[in-house]
Amino acid sequence: MTDEIQEVVEExxxxxxxxxxxxxxxxxxKGLSVMDVARSLRLSARQIEAIEAEEFEKLPGxxxxxxxxxxxxxxLQLDPEPLLVGCRQTYVPAVQVQAISVPPGRVEFSSSRSQRTxxxxxxxxxxxxxxxxxxxxxxxxxxxxxELLQGGNNHTVVVKPAGDSSAVPLSLPPATMPEQGVSAVVASEPVAPSAPAAAPAPKETPIAQPQPSVPVPEAVAQPGNSKVRLMFSGESWVEIKDKVGRTIYKQTGYAGNEQIISGTPPFALxxxxxxxxxxxxxxKPVELVPTATSGDVARLNLN
Known part of the structure:
Protein backbone atom coordinates (compact mmCIF):
# COMPACT_ATOMS: atom_id res chain seq x y z
CA MET A 1 0.00 0.00 0.00
CA THR A 2 2.87 2.39 0.87
CA ASP A 3 4.60 1.67 -2.46
CA GLU A 4 1.41 2.53 -4.39
CA ILE A 5 1.06 5.87 -2.55
CA GLN A 6 4.71 6.76 -3.28
CA GLU A 7 4.25 5.95 -7.00
CA VAL A 8 1.16 8.21 -7.22
CA VAL A 9 3.02 11.07 -5.49
CA GLU A 10 5.99 10.69 -7.86
CA GLU A 11 3.73 10.73 -10.93
CA LYS A 30 16.44 42.66 -21.74
CA GLY A 31 20.07 43.07 -22.82
CA LEU A 32 21.42 43.66 -19.30
CA SER A 33 24.76 42.42 -18.02
CA VAL A 34 25.52 41.09 -14.56
CA MET A 35 27.26 44.36 -13.67
CA ASP A 36 24.21 46.35 -14.80
CA VAL A 37 21.96 44.39 -12.45
CA ALA A 38 24.52 44.59 -9.61
CA ARG A 39 24.70 48.38 -9.90
CA SER A 40 20.91 48.72 -10.00
CA LEU A 41 20.36 46.50 -6.93
CA ARG A 42 23.42 47.79 -5.04
CA LEU A 43 24.79 44.24 -4.85
CA SER A 44 28.07 42.67 -5.91
CA ALA A 45 28.50 40.77 -9.17
CA ARG A 46 29.28 37.60 -7.20
CA GLN A 47 25.93 37.81 -5.44
CA ILE A 48 24.08 38.19 -8.76
CA GLU A 49 25.99 35.21 -10.19
CA ALA A 50 25.19 33.15 -7.06
CA ILE A 51 21.47 33.94 -7.44
CA GLU A 52 21.42 32.93 -11.11
CA ALA A 53 23.47 29.77 -10.39
CA GLU A 54 21.19 29.02 -7.39
CA GLU A 55 24.21 28.74 -5.12
CA PHE A 56 22.20 30.11 -2.21
CA GLU A 57 24.64 28.82 0.40
CA LYS A 58 27.02 31.63 -0.67
CA LEU A 59 24.43 34.27 0.28
CA PRO A 60 23.89 35.63 3.83
CA GLY A 61 20.63 33.81 4.62
CA LEU A 76 13.11 42.69 -14.67
CA GLN A 77 9.33 43.35 -14.34
CA LEU A 78 8.57 39.75 -13.30
CA ASP A 79 6.16 38.38 -10.71
CA PRO A 80 8.36 37.50 -7.71
CA GLU A 81 5.97 35.09 -5.95
CA PRO A 82 6.50 32.03 -8.25
CA LEU A 83 10.24 32.61 -8.03
CA LEU A 84 10.12 32.74 -4.22
CA VAL A 85 8.15 29.48 -4.15
CA GLY A 86 10.71 27.87 -6.45
CA CYS A 87 13.52 29.18 -4.23
CA ARG A 88 12.01 27.56 -1.15
CA GLN A 89 11.59 24.27 -3.00
CA THR A 90 15.12 24.41 -4.37
CA TYR A 91 17.04 25.65 -1.33
CA VAL A 92 15.19 23.87 1.48
CA PRO A 93 15.56 20.08 1.15
CA ALA A 94 12.30 18.18 1.21
CA VAL A 95 11.67 15.93 4.17
CA GLN A 96 11.59 12.31 3.06
CA VAL A 97 9.17 10.04 4.82
CA GLN A 98 10.25 6.42 4.88
CA ALA A 99 7.88 3.60 5.65
CA ILE A 100 9.00 1.36 8.51
CA SER A 101 8.15 -2.28 8.04
CA VAL A 102 7.56 -4.16 11.28
CA PRO A 103 8.16 -7.94 11.02
CA PRO A 104 5.34 -10.15 12.25
CA GLY A 105 5.65 -11.61 15.67
CA ARG A 106 5.56 -10.48 19.25
CA VAL A 107 7.05 -7.09 19.89
CA GLU A 108 8.90 -6.85 23.19
CA PHE A 109 9.46 -3.49 24.82
CA SER A 110 12.37 -2.84 27.08
CA SER A 111 11.48 -2.29 30.72
CA SER A 112 14.72 -0.49 31.55
CA ARG A 113 12.92 2.85 31.71
CA SER A 114 10.29 1.53 34.12
CA GLN A 115 13.06 -0.05 36.20
CA ARG A 116 14.92 3.25 36.33
CA THR A 117 11.70 5.03 37.35
CA GLU A 147 28.74 23.10 74.20
CA LEU A 148 32.40 22.43 73.36
CA LEU A 149 32.96 26.04 72.31
CA GLN A 150 31.11 27.40 75.33
CA GLY A 151 33.08 25.12 77.65
CA GLY A 152 36.35 26.39 76.18
CA ASN A 153 35.37 30.04 76.80
CA ASN A 154 34.05 29.64 80.39
CA HIS A 155 37.00 28.86 82.69
CA THR A 156 35.92 27.45 86.08
CA VAL A 157 38.19 28.54 88.94
CA VAL A 158 38.56 25.91 91.70
CA VAL A 159 40.56 26.65 94.85
CA LYS A 160 42.32 23.52 96.00
CA PRO A 161 43.36 23.12 99.62
CA ALA A 162 47.03 22.96 100.62
CA GLY A 163 48.95 19.78 101.27
CA ASP A 164 47.14 19.20 104.56
CA SER A 165 43.40 19.15 105.10
CA SER A 166 43.30 22.26 107.32
CA ALA A 167 41.01 25.12 106.40
CA VAL A 168 42.50 28.01 104.42
CA PRO A 169 41.48 31.52 105.50
CA LEU A 170 40.54 34.01 102.78
CA SER A 171 41.47 37.67 102.93
CA LEU A 172 38.41 39.71 102.07
CA PRO A 173 38.02 43.47 101.58
CA PRO A 174 37.48 45.55 104.76
CA ALA A 175 33.83 46.06 103.97
CA THR A 176 33.15 42.36 104.17
CA MET A 177 35.92 41.37 106.61
CA PRO A 178 34.66 38.69 109.02
CA GLU A 179 35.42 38.77 112.73
CA GLN A 180 38.88 37.59 113.87
CA GLY A 181 39.12 33.94 114.65
CA VAL A 182 36.54 33.02 112.07
CA SER A 183 38.03 31.24 109.09
CA ALA A 184 36.23 30.73 105.81
CA VAL A 185 36.28 27.19 104.54
CA VAL A 186 36.77 26.95 100.81
CA ALA A 187 34.53 24.37 99.22
CA SER A 188 35.32 22.49 96.07
CA GLU A 189 32.61 24.42 94.19
CA PRO A 190 33.67 27.05 91.63
CA VAL A 191 33.99 30.62 92.79
CA ALA A 192 31.06 32.78 91.73
CA PRO A 193 32.11 35.17 88.97
CA SER A 194 30.23 38.04 90.66
CA ALA A 195 32.49 38.07 93.77
CA PRO A 196 33.86 41.63 94.23
CA ALA A 197 37.28 40.30 95.30
CA ALA A 198 37.80 38.20 92.15
CA ALA A 199 37.06 40.79 89.46
CA PRO A 200 38.81 44.18 89.31
CA ALA A 201 36.77 47.31 88.89
CA PRO A 202 36.10 47.84 85.17
CA LYS A 203 37.45 50.96 83.58
CA GLU A 204 34.99 53.41 82.18
CA THR A 205 35.11 53.42 78.40
CA PRO A 206 34.16 56.69 76.71
CA ILE A 207 31.12 56.38 74.52
CA ALA A 208 31.96 57.14 70.92
CA GLN A 209 29.86 59.84 69.38
CA PRO A 210 27.79 58.64 66.37
CA GLN A 211 29.39 59.61 63.09
CA PRO A 212 27.24 61.27 60.42
CA SER A 213 26.15 58.86 57.73
CA VAL A 214 28.07 59.22 54.50
CA PRO A 215 25.88 58.88 51.38
CA VAL A 216 26.86 55.98 49.17
CA PRO A 217 27.50 57.11 45.59
CA GLU A 218 25.16 55.64 43.03
CA ALA A 219 26.50 53.03 40.65
CA VAL A 220 27.80 54.55 37.45
CA ALA A 221 26.55 52.94 34.25
CA GLN A 222 29.18 51.15 32.22
CA PRO A 223 30.19 53.16 29.16
CA GLY A 224 29.96 51.83 25.63
CA ASN A 225 26.56 50.12 25.91
CA SER A 226 23.90 51.46 23.53
CA LYS A 227 20.39 50.42 22.49
CA VAL A 228 18.69 50.14 19.13
CA ARG A 229 14.87 50.01 19.13
CA LEU A 230 12.97 48.66 16.12
CA MET A 231 9.25 49.36 15.54
CA PHE A 232 7.68 47.46 12.63
CA SER A 233 4.66 48.78 10.72
CA GLY A 234 4.86 45.98 8.14
CA GLU A 235 7.07 43.08 7.06
CA SER A 236 10.76 44.00 7.16
CA TRP A 237 14.03 42.14 7.72
CA VAL A 238 16.91 43.56 9.74
CA GLU A 239 20.50 42.52 10.40
CA ILE A 240 22.62 44.29 13.07
CA LYS A 241 26.35 43.79 13.72
CA ASP A 242 28.25 45.22 16.68
CA LYS A 243 31.69 46.80 17.03
CA VAL A 244 33.63 43.55 16.44
CA GLY A 245 31.46 42.49 13.48
CA ARG A 246 29.45 39.90 15.44
CA THR A 247 25.80 39.54 14.35
CA ILE A 248 23.67 40.40 17.39
CA TYR A 249 20.30 40.50 15.63
CA LYS A 250 19.00 38.95 12.40
CA GLN A 251 15.26 38.50 12.01
CA THR A 252 12.16 39.34 10.00
CA GLY A 253 9.60 41.48 11.81
CA TYR A 254 5.94 42.09 11.09
CA ALA A 255 3.42 44.84 11.77
CA GLY A 256 3.09 45.58 15.49
CA ASN A 257 6.39 43.94 16.48
CA GLU A 258 8.93 45.86 18.56
CA GLN A 259 12.48 44.82 19.43
CA ILE A 260 15.21 46.40 21.63
CA ILE A 261 18.80 45.34 20.97
CA SER A 262 21.74 46.28 23.26
CA GLY A 263 25.41 46.09 22.40
CA THR A 264 28.70 47.89 21.87
CA PRO A 265 28.67 50.51 19.09
CA PRO A 266 29.32 51.27 16.34
CA PHE A 267 26.50 49.20 14.81
CA ALA A 268 26.20 48.21 11.14
CA LEU A 269 22.53 47.93 10.06
CA LYS A 284 16.54 59.19 19.00
CA PRO A 285 14.84 58.52 15.63
CA VAL A 286 17.03 57.48 12.70
CA GLU A 287 16.10 58.42 9.12
CA LEU A 288 16.12 55.39 6.81
CA VAL A 289 14.41 56.68 3.64
CA PRO A 290 17.36 58.86 2.43
CA THR A 291 19.73 55.86 2.71
CA ALA A 292 17.39 53.30 1.10
CA THR A 293 18.21 51.98 -2.37
CA SER A 294 15.85 51.41 -5.27
CA GLY A 295 15.03 48.02 -3.78
CA ASP A 296 14.00 49.67 -0.45
CA VAL A 297 17.12 48.27 1.25
CA ALA A 298 18.93 50.63 3.67
CA ARG A 299 22.50 50.24 4.93
CA LEU A 300 23.85 52.55 7.61
CA ASN A 301 26.22 52.75 10.57
CA LEU A 302 25.26 54.00 14.04
CA ASN A 303 28.13 55.36 16.14
Missing part, protein backbone atom coordinates in the same frame (compact mmCIF):
# COMPACT_ATOMS: atom_id res chain seq x y z
CA UNK A 12 1.82 13.86 -9.83
CA UNK A 13 4.86 15.79 -8.52
CA UNK A 14 5.59 19.00 -10.40
CA UNK A 15 9.24 19.92 -10.81
CA UNK A 16 10.10 23.13 -8.90
CA UNK A 17 10.56 26.37 -10.81
CA UNK A 18 14.22 27.36 -11.18
CA UNK A 19 14.37 31.03 -10.06
CA UNK A 20 18.01 31.47 -11.09
CA UNK A 21 17.47 30.31 -14.66
CA UNK A 22 14.31 32.42 -15.06
CA UNK A 23 16.09 35.56 -13.82
CA UNK A 24 19.16 34.93 -15.99
CA UNK A 25 17.02 34.39 -19.11
CA UNK A 26 14.99 37.54 -18.44
CA UNK A 27 18.16 39.57 -17.88
CA UNK A 28 19.67 38.37 -21.19
CA UNK A 29 16.40 39.06 -22.98
CA UNK A 62 17.10 32.92 3.53
CA UNK A 63 15.70 36.30 4.55
CA UNK A 64 18.22 38.18 2.42
CA UNK A 65 17.87 35.67 -0.45
CA UNK A 66 14.13 36.33 -0.62
CA UNK A 67 14.74 40.08 -0.64
CA UNK A 68 17.37 39.77 -3.41
CA UNK A 69 15.09 37.64 -5.61
CA UNK A 70 12.11 39.94 -5.03
CA UNK A 71 14.10 43.05 -5.98
CA UNK A 72 15.72 41.27 -8.96
CA UNK A 73 12.28 40.19 -10.26
CA UNK A 74 10.88 43.72 -9.88
CA UNK A 75 13.87 45.10 -11.79
CA UNK A 118 11.02 2.48 40.10
CA UNK A 119 14.61 2.68 41.33
CA UNK A 120 14.48 6.48 41.42
CA UNK A 121 11.18 6.51 43.35
CA UNK A 122 12.54 3.88 45.74
CA UNK A 123 15.64 5.97 46.44
CA UNK A 124 13.47 9.05 47.06
CA UNK A 125 11.28 7.07 49.50
CA UNK A 126 14.35 5.89 51.42
CA UNK A 127 15.71 9.43 51.55
CA UNK A 128 12.41 10.75 52.94
CA UNK A 129 12.40 8.06 55.64
CA UNK A 130 16.01 8.79 56.62
CA UNK A 131 15.53 12.57 56.68
CA UNK A 132 14.31 12.80 60.35
CA UNK A 133 17.27 10.73 61.54
CA UNK A 134 19.66 12.90 59.56
CA UNK A 135 18.14 16.04 61.08
CA UNK A 136 18.41 14.64 64.62
CA UNK A 137 22.06 13.66 64.14
CA UNK A 138 22.84 17.07 62.66
CA UNK A 139 21.15 18.82 65.60
CA UNK A 140 23.09 16.71 68.12
CA UNK A 141 26.38 17.42 66.38
CA UNK A 142 25.61 21.15 66.32
CA UNK A 143 24.66 21.15 70.01
CA UNK A 144 27.84 19.25 70.90
CA UNK A 145 29.99 21.73 69.02
CA UNK A 146 28.20 24.63 70.75
CA UNK A 270 21.09 46.35 6.92
CA UNK A 271 17.33 46.93 6.61
CA UNK A 272 15.06 45.45 3.96
CA UNK A 273 11.75 47.21 3.21
CA UNK A 274 12.96 50.27 5.10
CA UNK A 275 9.62 52.01 4.63
CA UNK A 276 7.96 49.45 6.96
CA UNK A 277 10.16 50.12 10.01
CA UNK A 278 11.18 52.90 12.38
CA UNK A 279 14.62 52.81 14.02
CA UNK A 280 15.54 54.62 17.26
CA UNK A 281 19.15 54.82 18.44
CA UNK A 282 19.40 55.66 22.17
CA UNK A 283 15.77 56.93 21.99
Missing amino acids: TAIPPLSPGKVLAAARIE MTFIRGFIRNYAKL FSSSHEKSRLVKMLPAILVVTALLGWGMY TVGKASNIKVFYND
Whole structure:
Protein backbone atom coordinates (compact mmCIF):
# COMPACT_ATOMS: atom_id res chain seq x y z
CA MET A 1 0.00 0.00 0.00
CA THR A 2 2.87 2.39 0.87
CA ASP A 3 4.60 1.67 -2.46
CA GLU A 4 1.41 2.53 -4.39
CA ILE A 5 1.06 5.87 -2.55
CA GLN A 6 4.71 6.76 -3.28
CA GLU A 7 4.25 5.95 -7.00
CA VAL A 8 1.16 8.21 -7.22
CA VAL A 9 3.02 11.07 -5.49
CA GLU A 10 5.99 10.69 -7.86
CA GLU A 11 3.73 10.73 -10.93
CA THR A 12 1.82 13.86 -9.83
CA ALA A 13 4.86 15.79 -8.52
CA ILE A 14 5.59 19.00 -10.40
CA PRO A 15 9.24 19.92 -10.81
CA PRO A 16 10.10 23.13 -8.90
CA LEU A 17 10.56 26.37 -10.81
CA SER A 18 14.22 27.36 -11.18
CA PRO A 19 14.37 31.03 -10.06
CA GLY A 20 18.01 31.47 -11.09
CA LYS A 21 17.47 30.31 -14.66
CA VAL A 22 14.31 32.42 -15.06
CA LEU A 23 16.09 35.56 -13.82
CA ALA A 24 19.16 34.93 -15.99
CA ALA A 25 17.02 34.39 -19.11
CA ALA A 26 14.99 37.54 -18.44
CA ARG A 27 18.16 39.57 -17.88
CA ILE A 28 19.67 38.37 -21.19
CA GLU A 29 16.40 39.06 -22.98
CA LYS A 30 16.44 42.66 -21.74
CA GLY A 31 20.07 43.07 -22.82
CA LEU A 32 21.42 43.66 -19.30
CA SER A 33 24.76 42.42 -18.02
CA VAL A 34 25.52 41.09 -14.56
CA MET A 35 27.26 44.36 -13.67
CA ASP A 36 24.21 46.35 -14.80
CA VAL A 37 21.96 44.39 -12.45
CA ALA A 38 24.52 44.59 -9.61
CA ARG A 39 24.70 48.38 -9.90
CA SER A 40 20.91 48.72 -10.00
CA LEU A 41 20.36 46.50 -6.93
CA ARG A 42 23.42 47.79 -5.04
CA LEU A 43 24.79 44.24 -4.85
CA SER A 44 28.07 42.67 -5.91
CA ALA A 45 28.50 40.77 -9.17
CA ARG A 46 29.28 37.60 -7.20
CA GLN A 47 25.93 37.81 -5.44
CA ILE A 48 24.08 38.19 -8.76
CA GLU A 49 25.99 35.21 -10.19
CA ALA A 50 25.19 33.15 -7.06
CA ILE A 51 21.47 33.94 -7.44
CA GLU A 52 21.42 32.93 -11.11
CA ALA A 53 23.47 29.77 -10.39
CA GLU A 54 21.19 29.02 -7.39
CA GLU A 55 24.21 28.74 -5.12
CA PHE A 56 22.20 30.11 -2.21
CA GLU A 57 24.64 28.82 0.40
CA LYS A 58 27.02 31.63 -0.67
CA LEU A 59 24.43 34.27 0.28
CA PRO A 60 23.89 35.63 3.83
CA GLY A 61 20.63 33.81 4.62
CA MET A 62 17.10 32.92 3.53
CA THR A 63 15.70 36.30 4.55
CA PHE A 64 18.22 38.18 2.42
CA ILE A 65 17.87 35.67 -0.45
CA ARG A 66 14.13 36.33 -0.62
CA GLY A 67 14.74 40.08 -0.64
CA PHE A 68 17.37 39.77 -3.41
CA ILE A 69 15.09 37.64 -5.61
CA ARG A 70 12.11 39.94 -5.03
CA ASN A 71 14.10 43.05 -5.98
CA TYR A 72 15.72 41.27 -8.96
CA ALA A 73 12.28 40.19 -10.26
CA LYS A 74 10.88 43.72 -9.88
CA LEU A 75 13.87 45.10 -11.79
CA LEU A 76 13.11 42.69 -14.67
CA GLN A 77 9.33 43.35 -14.34
CA LEU A 78 8.57 39.75 -13.30
CA ASP A 79 6.16 38.38 -10.71
CA PRO A 80 8.36 37.50 -7.71
CA GLU A 81 5.97 35.09 -5.95
CA PRO A 82 6.50 32.03 -8.25
CA LEU A 83 10.24 32.61 -8.03
CA LEU A 84 10.12 32.74 -4.22
CA VAL A 85 8.15 29.48 -4.15
CA GLY A 86 10.71 27.87 -6.45
CA CYS A 87 13.52 29.18 -4.23
CA ARG A 88 12.01 27.56 -1.15
CA GLN A 89 11.59 24.27 -3.00
CA THR A 90 15.12 24.41 -4.37
CA TYR A 91 17.04 25.65 -1.33
CA VAL A 92 15.19 23.87 1.48
CA PRO A 93 15.56 20.08 1.15
CA ALA A 94 12.30 18.18 1.21
CA VAL A 95 11.67 15.93 4.17
CA GLN A 96 11.59 12.31 3.06
CA VAL A 97 9.17 10.04 4.82
CA GLN A 98 10.25 6.42 4.88
CA ALA A 99 7.88 3.60 5.65
CA ILE A 100 9.00 1.36 8.51
CA SER A 101 8.15 -2.28 8.04
CA VAL A 102 7.56 -4.16 11.28
CA PRO A 103 8.16 -7.94 11.02
CA PRO A 104 5.34 -10.15 12.25
CA GLY A 105 5.65 -11.61 15.67
CA ARG A 106 5.56 -10.48 19.25
CA VAL A 107 7.05 -7.09 19.89
CA GLU A 108 8.90 -6.85 23.19
CA PHE A 109 9.46 -3.49 24.82
CA SER A 110 12.37 -2.84 27.08
CA SER A 111 11.48 -2.29 30.72
CA SER A 112 14.72 -0.49 31.55
CA ARG A 113 12.92 2.85 31.71
CA SER A 114 10.29 1.53 34.12
CA GLN A 115 13.06 -0.05 36.20
CA ARG A 116 14.92 3.25 36.33
CA THR A 117 11.70 5.03 37.35
CA PHE A 118 11.02 2.48 40.10
CA SER A 119 14.61 2.68 41.33
CA SER A 120 14.48 6.48 41.42
CA SER A 121 11.18 6.51 43.35
CA HIS A 122 12.54 3.88 45.74
CA GLU A 123 15.64 5.97 46.44
CA LYS A 124 13.47 9.05 47.06
CA SER A 125 11.28 7.07 49.50
CA ARG A 126 14.35 5.89 51.42
CA LEU A 127 15.71 9.43 51.55
CA VAL A 128 12.41 10.75 52.94
CA LYS A 129 12.40 8.06 55.64
CA MET A 130 16.01 8.79 56.62
CA LEU A 131 15.53 12.57 56.68
CA PRO A 132 14.31 12.80 60.35
CA ALA A 133 17.27 10.73 61.54
CA ILE A 134 19.66 12.90 59.56
CA LEU A 135 18.14 16.04 61.08
CA VAL A 136 18.41 14.64 64.62
CA VAL A 137 22.06 13.66 64.14
CA THR A 138 22.84 17.07 62.66
CA ALA A 139 21.15 18.82 65.60
CA LEU A 140 23.09 16.71 68.12
CA LEU A 141 26.38 17.42 66.38
CA GLY A 142 25.61 21.15 66.32
CA TRP A 143 24.66 21.15 70.01
CA GLY A 144 27.84 19.25 70.90
CA MET A 145 29.99 21.73 69.02
CA TYR A 146 28.20 24.63 70.75
CA GLU A 147 28.74 23.10 74.20
CA LEU A 148 32.40 22.43 73.36
CA LEU A 149 32.96 26.04 72.31
CA GLN A 150 31.11 27.40 75.33
CA GLY A 151 33.08 25.12 77.65
CA GLY A 152 36.35 26.39 76.18
CA ASN A 153 35.37 30.04 76.80
CA ASN A 154 34.05 29.64 80.39
CA HIS A 155 37.00 28.86 82.69
CA THR A 156 35.92 27.45 86.08
CA VAL A 157 38.19 28.54 88.94
CA VAL A 158 38.56 25.91 91.70
CA VAL A 159 40.56 26.65 94.85
CA LYS A 160 42.32 23.52 96.00
CA PRO A 161 43.36 23.12 99.62
CA ALA A 162 47.03 22.96 100.62
CA GLY A 163 48.95 19.78 101.27
CA ASP A 164 47.14 19.20 104.56
CA SER A 165 43.40 19.15 105.10
CA SER A 166 43.30 22.26 107.32
CA ALA A 167 41.01 25.12 106.40
CA VAL A 168 42.50 28.01 104.42
CA PRO A 169 41.48 31.52 105.50
CA LEU A 170 40.54 34.01 102.78
CA SER A 171 41.47 37.67 102.93
CA LEU A 172 38.41 39.71 102.07
CA PRO A 173 38.02 43.47 101.58
CA PRO A 174 37.48 45.55 104.76
CA ALA A 175 33.83 46.06 103.97
CA THR A 176 33.15 42.36 104.17
CA MET A 177 35.92 41.37 106.61
CA PRO A 178 34.66 38.69 109.02
CA GLU A 179 35.42 38.77 112.73
CA GLN A 180 38.88 37.59 113.87
CA GLY A 181 39.12 33.94 114.65
CA VAL A 182 36.54 33.02 112.07
CA SER A 183 38.03 31.24 109.09
CA ALA A 184 36.23 30.73 105.81
CA VAL A 185 36.28 27.19 104.54
CA VAL A 186 36.77 26.95 100.81
CA ALA A 187 34.53 24.37 99.22
CA SER A 188 35.32 22.49 96.07
CA GLU A 189 32.61 24.42 94.19
CA PRO A 190 33.67 27.05 91.63
CA VAL A 191 33.99 30.62 92.79
CA ALA A 192 31.06 32.78 91.73
CA PRO A 193 32.11 35.17 88.97
CA SER A 194 30.23 38.04 90.66
CA ALA A 195 32.49 38.07 93.77
CA PRO A 196 33.86 41.63 94.23
CA ALA A 197 37.28 40.30 95.30
CA ALA A 198 37.80 38.20 92.15
CA ALA A 199 37.06 40.79 89.46
CA PRO A 200 38.81 44.18 89.31
CA ALA A 201 36.77 47.31 88.89
CA PRO A 202 36.10 47.84 85.17
CA LYS A 203 37.45 50.96 83.58
CA GLU A 204 34.99 53.41 82.18
CA THR A 205 35.11 53.42 78.40
CA PRO A 206 34.16 56.69 76.71
CA ILE A 207 31.12 56.38 74.52
CA ALA A 208 31.96 57.14 70.92
CA GLN A 209 29.86 59.84 69.38
CA PRO A 210 27.79 58.64 66.37
CA GLN A 211 29.39 59.61 63.09
CA PRO A 212 27.24 61.27 60.42
CA SER A 213 26.15 58.86 57.73
CA VAL A 214 28.07 59.22 54.50
CA PRO A 215 25.88 58.88 51.38
CA VAL A 216 26.86 55.98 49.17
CA PRO A 217 27.50 57.11 45.59
CA GLU A 218 25.16 55.64 43.03
CA ALA A 219 26.50 53.03 40.65
CA VAL A 220 27.80 54.55 37.45
CA ALA A 221 26.55 52.94 34.25
CA GLN A 222 29.18 51.15 32.22
CA PRO A 223 30.19 53.16 29.16
CA GLY A 224 29.96 51.83 25.63
CA ASN A 225 26.56 50.12 25.91
CA SER A 226 23.90 51.46 23.53
CA LYS A 227 20.39 50.42 22.49
CA VAL A 228 18.69 50.14 19.13
CA ARG A 229 14.87 50.01 19.13
CA LEU A 230 12.97 48.66 16.12
CA MET A 231 9.25 49.36 15.54
CA PHE A 232 7.68 47.46 12.63
CA SER A 233 4.66 48.78 10.72
CA GLY A 234 4.86 45.98 8.14
CA GLU A 235 7.07 43.08 7.06
CA SER A 236 10.76 44.00 7.16
CA TRP A 237 14.03 42.14 7.72
CA VAL A 238 16.91 43.56 9.74
CA GLU A 239 20.50 42.52 10.40
CA ILE A 240 22.62 44.29 13.07
CA LYS A 241 26.35 43.79 13.72
CA ASP A 242 28.25 45.22 16.68
CA LYS A 243 31.69 46.80 17.03
CA VAL A 244 33.63 43.55 16.44
CA GLY A 245 31.46 42.49 13.48
CA ARG A 246 29.45 39.90 15.44
CA THR A 247 25.80 39.54 14.35
CA ILE A 248 23.67 40.40 17.39
CA TYR A 249 20.30 40.50 15.63
CA LYS A 250 19.00 38.95 12.40
CA GLN A 251 15.26 38.50 12.01
CA THR A 252 12.16 39.34 10.00
CA GLY A 253 9.60 41.48 11.81
CA TYR A 254 5.94 42.09 11.09
CA ALA A 255 3.42 44.84 11.77
CA GLY A 256 3.09 45.58 15.49
CA ASN A 257 6.39 43.94 16.48
CA GLU A 258 8.93 45.86 18.56
CA GLN A 259 12.48 44.82 19.43
CA ILE A 260 15.21 46.40 21.63
CA ILE A 261 18.80 45.34 20.97
CA SER A 262 21.74 46.28 23.26
CA GLY A 263 25.41 46.09 22.40
CA THR A 264 28.70 47.89 21.87
CA PRO A 265 28.67 50.51 19.09
CA PRO A 266 29.32 51.27 16.34
CA PHE A 267 26.50 49.20 14.81
CA ALA A 268 26.20 48.21 11.14
CA LEU A 269 22.53 47.93 10.06
CA THR A 270 21.09 46.35 6.92
CA VAL A 271 17.33 46.93 6.61
CA GLY A 272 15.06 45.45 3.96
CA LYS A 273 11.75 47.21 3.21
CA ALA A 274 12.96 50.27 5.10
CA SER A 275 9.62 52.01 4.63
CA ASN A 276 7.96 49.45 6.96
CA ILE A 277 10.16 50.12 10.01
CA LYS A 278 11.18 52.90 12.38
CA VAL A 279 14.62 52.81 14.02
CA PHE A 280 15.54 54.62 17.26
CA TYR A 281 19.15 54.82 18.44
CA ASN A 282 19.40 55.66 22.17
CA ASP A 283 15.77 56.93 21.99
CA LYS A 284 16.54 59.19 19.00
CA PRO A 285 14.84 58.52 15.63
CA VAL A 286 17.03 57.48 12.70
CA GLU A 287 16.10 58.42 9.12
CA LEU A 288 16.12 55.39 6.81
CA VAL A 289 14.41 56.68 3.64
CA PRO A 290 17.36 58.86 2.43
CA THR A 291 19.73 55.86 2.71
CA ALA A 292 17.39 53.30 1.10
CA THR A 293 18.21 51.98 -2.37
CA SER A 294 15.85 51.41 -5.27
CA GLY A 295 15.03 48.02 -3.78
CA ASP A 296 14.00 49.67 -0.45
CA VAL A 297 17.12 48.27 1.25
CA ALA A 298 18.93 50.63 3.67
CA ARG A 299 22.50 50.24 4.93
CA LEU A 300 23.85 52.55 7.61
CA ASN A 301 26.22 52.75 10.57
CA LEU A 302 25.26 54.00 14.04
CA ASN A 303 28.13 55.36 16.14
